[in-house]
Amino acid sequence: MITSPTLWLIFINVGVAVLMALQGVDPVSPTPRELIAWGGNLGAYTLTGEWPRLLYSMFLHGGVLHLGLNMFLLFQIGRVSEMAWGRLRFLMIYLVTGLFGGFASAWWNASQAVEALNGMPPQLAFVLLAPNMVVSIGASGALLGAAGALLVHTFRAGADAKVDLGIIAQVVLLNIGMGFLINGTDNAAHVGGALSGILIGACLRQPRAGLSRIGLRLQAAAVFSVMLLVLAGLMTKAVPPRLDQVAAAFHKASAAHERREALSKQRADEKAGLRRP
Template identity: 35%
Template sequence: MSAPRHSTPEAFLDALYAHVPRAWVTTALVAINFLVFAATAVQADALWHIPGSLLADWGGNYAVQTREGQLWRLFTGLFLHGGLLHVALNMLALYQAGQLAERLFGPRRFTLIYVAAGLVASVASVWWRPNGLSIGASGAIFGVFGALLSHVLVTRTSLPPDTFRRLRKALVIFIGYSLIAGLVLPGIDNAAHVGGLISGVLLGAGLAVPVGDARVPRVRFAGALAVVALAAGTLWFVTPPVRPALTQSFAFNAVAAQVAEREEQLVQRYHFLADALRQGQIDDAAAVDILDRELIPAWRQLEDEVATGGQGDWRAGPLLRYLAARREALEALEMAIQTHQRRWIERSNALQARADEYLLDYRMLLAPGGDGRRHAEFRGRSRKVRMAGGGRGAYRGLLNPVGREA
């Protein structure tokens, strides 16, 4: 590059902060991610593990739905995280790398890199796991780190030698360690990481100019953008998945069988509770205690078991959606008993109906492969709970047990 070299690290930092005094895009991205996580955590009533079914409902990159035309999931999945540790580590990396990248590239070019790398990462995830659920900002963050590495290499003659060596070493170590961790640790979407990284490297090389120089070489940038778009289009339209369309595991078969048996027991337990309420054998406080201490935690435990035992198995996602809806319906029923408000009864009814739809979808997904018979013991059928009128105990005598024929 023809730009003069900054003589000292201090001079380089002065030029960096003069170029972009405040990294407001990075701050906004971190804030949005934390706000979205807080909302999902409140709905899930959990901090460390957000169920996959809820994340799919919120716009997670569930490959099956994305392939069916819900392309917006490629973007919305970038703002969803599976737990407090997940979002905290991602946002720490984004804040540290984003502060530097936004000042090197400028707010608009930084935003372009982040969004484009994130979208390519989502496409790579769908290609690699055609029946998986991908969430998290890490693909976009890898793009930021890749862009930083390209910027350091392309503009090295304008950097103080010590600054160039330290930045290059730190970036290579972080990228290498993160990729190795993705290969060793379970549950990490390395396809998204690699897709985001490569996109960031290419876009960073196309957009890199010395600090303070606003002239981006158009030909170089157009070439980088074209390569990124071609790669993403190839993954989406041309290249077949590298894994079988339906990845199934024997471990999940055992988990699903156990869940089906316990689901039937929970449905029967609910029958007893509903009968006892209708006949006045227990009061509201006892019913709430059973829901709060026994039934709701039991359904949540089923979700956790499926999420743990079904990693990598395409059937886990649809089953989790059903279990979560059933649990949320009981939570709404608990609120109805506590408050005697019609809106909670209506919400419980709606969630029960949604659970029935999810269970039907699950069975239909299994039917072509012949697995529908294996899970036919899932009971799941429900009838609506109706309010006979206002006032205390208005729901009594009108509780219709889940799973009984009308």
């Protein structure tokens, strides 16, 4: 159990949440600016060179309820996926589909921001766009990717799969359902994760497909390498035009906000000092 990637992923997610709380981030409802500071996936930043946000954002959550639900689903789908694919292949499925989900979210939200910028005077852009910053966070893209891959495995293996379809349905329905019921749910990340998981599941050979252990590993390495190359190509070719202007607008708005907060804190400290006996 100690070598289970599912448990390690849960440990890392919970550890990040605890560390954020210790650093003063609200554990119930962190602000978008706090999440951005910790690596949240803001499309305008991610697609203009801050690519590590695709990975970091997978381990950030919007409060304890969001974290608790995703970790419950991760435990459910993870232990079944490990038995179906093996530990290393499940870990790669989780990480790669999470990256694809993050990219889909970044591209979609960045495209929406660019569209909003069209026709807007540059001097007003940072004022009007800043309140609409969409920060993508969470494990749901990777969870739906794991569910998609596991669903393909189940259909291909038939009765030999020994997978409870209810677990897959639980992950899919809870995440998709939240997209309709809860405002702000990142459906783009869900779609990107699910589609990439289905593709990976279709390309991976089944563990009992007659290949040797070395053959299975080489085949899996080829599949994940190609997927990562495809992602790298998308990241360089699918950047919306004028996105650098949107990123600059967000940076300007963030800097102005920080200056106002610093000035407000300075004035509060000065007042407190004047009141001392």
